Amino acid sequence: MNNDYNFEEVIKQFNYKGDLVDIQPYGAGHINDTFAVTFHRPHGNNVRYILQRINTRIFKEPEKLMENIENVTEFLKKKIIASGGNPKRETLNLVYTTNHKPFYCSSFGGYWRSYVFIEGAQTYQVVESLQHFYNAGKALGNFEELLSDFPAKKLHETIPNFHNTKIRYEEFLQVLAEDKMNRAKDVQKEIEFVLERGKETTVLVELLNSGKLPLRVTHNDTKFNNVMIDNDTGEGVCVIDLDTIMPGSALYDFGDSIRSGANPAEEDERDLSKVSMDLQLFEHFTRGFLEGTKHSLTDTEIEYLPFAAKLMTFECGIRFLSDHLNGDTYFKIHRENHNLDRARTQFKMVEDMDKKFNEMKAIVDKYR
Ligand code: ADP
Ligand code: GN1
Ligand code: MG
Numbered sequence: 001m002n003n004d005y006n007f008e009e010v011i012k013q014f015n016y017k018g019d020l021v022d023i024q025p026y027g028a029g030h031i032n033d034t035f036a037v038t039f040h041r042p043h044g045n046n047v048r049y050i051l052q053r054i055n056t057r058i059f060k061e062p063e064k065l066m067e068n069i070e071n072v073t074e075f076l077k078k079k080i081i082a083s084g085g086n087p088k089r090e091t092l093n094l095v096y097t098t099n100h101k102p103f104y105c106s107s108f109g110g111y112w113r114s115y116v117f118i119e120g121a122q123t124y125q126v127v128e129s130l131q132h133f134y135n136a137g138k139a140l141g142n143f144e145e146l147l148s149d150f151p152a153k154k155l156h157e158t159i160p161n162f163h164n165t166k167i168r169y170e171e172f173l174q175v176l177a178e179d180k181m182n183r184a185k186d187v188q189k190e191i192e193f194v195l196e197r198g199k200e201t202t203v204l205v206e207l208l209n210s211g212k213l214p215l216r217v218t219h220n221d222t223k224f225n226n227v228m229i230d231n232d233t234g235e236g237v238c239v240i241d242l243d244t245i246m247p248g249s250a251l252y253d254f255g256d257s258i259r260s261g262a263n264p265a266e267e268d269e270r271d272l273s274k275v276s277m278d279l280q281l282f283e284h285f286t287r288g289f290l291e292g293t294k295h296s297l298t299d300t301e302i303e304y305l306p307f308a309a310k311l312m313t314f315e316c317g318i319r320f321l322s323d324h325l326n327g328d329t330y331f332k333i334h335r336e337n338h339n340l341d342r343a344r345t346q347f348k349m350v351e352d353m354d355k356k357f358n359e360m361k362a363i364v365d366k367y368r
């Protein structure tokens with residue numbers, strides 16, 4: 001356990017009931033520091049909460065970020081109640097501080113927040129069943145549908161230009177020109193791969209700017225481990241990790257889900273022969289997503305779904321490769337060349353999507 005954190009100070013700020021019995025690092029996110037904290041209630045069971053330190057190197061305005069999360073979860077709660085759902089499980093529930101704030105700014109540094117732990121469900125790094133991925137698609141489509149009348153103006157942009165692939169590409173060119181760590185010489189093949197495809201990075205940005213694609217309230221970080229899957233029913237019970245909720249495109253959410261879930265291997269798999277874009281997985285997610293959105297996507301959105309899957313995968317690869325060249329300052333790494341390994345899996349997926357592009361289009365047409 002990392003002793004840099006003064007848990008005693010942090011834990012007493014939140015409205016937890018019972019005696020603290022355990023604190024454990026939790027989950028496999030690349031950004032925040034996440035812990036599961038367990039309390040024992042007198043005459044009762046143990047109760048768990050999620051406690052997170054927000055990564056303020058990445059999220060520079062945590063107060064605004066928390067305002068987004070409060071507004072969105074309150075909005076979702078009302079809708080879930082109105083449709084007879086369970087608001088304690090189907091959306092994140094913040095635990096407030098004793099001062100009625102949604103976060104605590106600690107004396108030793110860092111912004112902390114806490115959520116009710118969603119029990120009886122789990123997240124997966126790799127999809128283990130087609131049904132799970134179909135259900136994740138349904139849950140994410142439904143999430144967008146529920147937020148379709150959320151007042152987008154109320155949202156702060158927590159990371160400006162997050163999915164502006166054109167700007168991501170320009171930033172890559174800059175990092176490459178600087179080559180701070182002198183690593184470019186060892187990754188020429190990957191650099192070439194990016195440079196050859198640079199032109200494609202403007203497509204969605206231009207469609208959005210010209211109004212041909214609608215701006216919606218989107219999640220923007222829809223990797224499979226950001227959907228909690230119910231242990232009994234296999235349903236996508238709750239969409240979590242709401243740090244990047246911002247105005248965006250449904251194509252970002254669809255594309256990022258395919259990027260992370262349609263690959264039967266881990267995101268950092270070193271044996272690239274195991275990495276691919278599995279068409280069966282693609283089909284299950286697509287069917288679920290289109291059902292979840294209640295078929296409300298426009299023709300242009302539907303037309304660009306396969307392209308978005310490829311572009312979001314390419315964008316993520318660019319981000320991993322940029323971070324590798326830049327000395328691994330953004331994504332958490334756990335071994336040498338970790339971001340390079342991650343970039344390679346993304347580029348392998350892009351290549352595979354190129355080969356299977358017509359089949360992906362045919363699948364989308366089947367369910368539109
Ligand atoms: P990061 O931004 O670092 O990815 P997440 O908010 O996704 O952080 O949390 C990391 C992991 O913690 C998730 O993948 C999930 O397994 C777990 N987790 C997060 N929130 C909850 C919750 N409310 N209940 C249960 N598990 C959760
Ligand atoms: C990060 O936070 P996490 O691990 O769910 C990243 C995503 C990337 C993803 C790649 C805020 O997601 O954009 O697609 O890693 N989140 C942020 O695995 O940058
Ligand atoms: Mg996450």
